[in-house]
Amino acid sequence: MRIDPYSLELFISVVQEGSIARAASRNHIAPSALSRRIADLESAMGLPLLIRSPSGVELTEAGRHAFARAASVHDQLQSLAREVQSLSGQVAGVVRLYANASAIVGFLPERLKAFQARYPLVQIALTEQISDEVIRACVDDRADVGISASSKIPGGLDSWHFADDPLMVVLPLDHELAALDAPTFSDVIRFPLVALQAGGSLDQTLKERADAVRTPLNLSVTVNSFDAQCRMVEAGLGIGIVPTSAASAFAGSRGFVRRPLDETWARNRSLRVHALKKSSRLKAVQALIDSLSQAEG
Template identity: 85%
Template sequence: MRIDPYSLELFIAVVEEGSIARAASRNHIAPSALSRRMADLEAAMGLPLLIRSPSGVELTEAGRHAFSRAAAVHDQLQSLAREVQSLSGEVAGVVRLFANASAIVGFLPERLKVFQARYPLVQIALTEQISDEVVRACLEDRADVGISANGRIPGALDSWPFANDPLMVVLPPEHELAGVQALTFNDVLRFPLVALQAGGSLDQILKERAAAARVPLKIPVTVNSFDAQCRMVEAGLGIGIVPTSAASAFAGSQGFVRRPLDEPWATSRSLRLHALRKSPRLRAVQALIDTLVLCEG
């Protein structure tokens, strides 16, 4: 039985995409060729791994087991390649960076440009996740570096300041709160809110603060991105609470008024950089940490 790493990588892509066609597009291979690869893999395993239907693919029981082991083997091979690359005379390889949306929107583009200029042989594999998942990925060694707004950092992680990113209120110019220069959370709670990313750090803190104030949140619509949130506010569906980074990126037009959220927990909000505690780290990983921390200063 011969199973090559490329077939395992394609199998993982098929499972993650739920479709042979989408996995083929993602890996720049013809669907027919990918389908043959999956058939050959199943023949090598001696059992069907996929249930195929017009709507996509699902895993068989054997397929679920194979996927778990294939993902582990793929990670080990990637780690092997990264470790060997780190032994060369140059800083090179792939760094897995997980970050929350406000870090990606507000700070990372410019800082990664600085990093790229210094280390052109390093590739950044960037994944957007909510803050809790960023921390979890670092703990499970699925991410080399993470950036989150999570205030509770497990002891197994090293952590550094990344950026200050206080919360702001965005609202249409004609809103009755537009004339107030600094808004309290009680001011905001009187009106409908356009909510963002259920389960994210911002969603959690707003729910906690509303519960502490014993005032229910009025949420007519929930969206999954800052640009969608600002568009909904612009359309008059509610007001929004967003990080300053997002307010600068998406609410800079004349269609918005931006006001500070005048609460200690809002003005002190910050982002932090995390990495699993290791000694030594891969050179490319350490170079990214050093660059991002230096840029913060």
């Protein structure tokens, strides 16, 4: 039985995308060629791995087991390639970077551009996740580098300052809090809020602060992105508490008023770079850590 790494990579893509067509587009291969690769993989294993339907694909029992092992083998092969590349005199290879949304929308594009101008042989595999999942990915060694807003850092991780990103209040132009230079949290929670993705670090912080003052949050709607949050505020569905990075990126039109949130914990919010504690790191990984953690001096 011969199974090539490329077929495993395509199989992983199909499962992640839930569709042969989308996986083909992602990997720049014809759908018919990808389908043949999967069929050959199933033939080599002697069992069907996917259940195909007009709406997409799902895993068979054998497919679920194969996917877990294929993902593990793929990660090991990627690690092998990165370790060998690091033995050369060049800084090269793939670095797995996990980051939360505020880091991605507010700071990373320019910093990664500068990094890749300096290290053109390094490829950044960027994954967006909530802060807690960024931390878990670093601990599990699924991420070489992580950026999160989490204040609870496990002992097994090294951590460095990345950027200050205090919280702001975004308001419709005619909202009564727009008359205040810097509303407090008590001011804000008197009104309906447009909330952001349950489980994220910002969601957890606001719930903890509301519990501390024994006032339930009045949520008008919950969304999964900063741009959606700002659009809902613009439509008058509530007010939002967002990082400065997101307020700058998505609430820059004349349809908003932005005010700093007048709380110490809001002003002190920052993003940090994380990596698993190791005696030594791949050159590309260390170069990215150095670049991101030194960017603000």
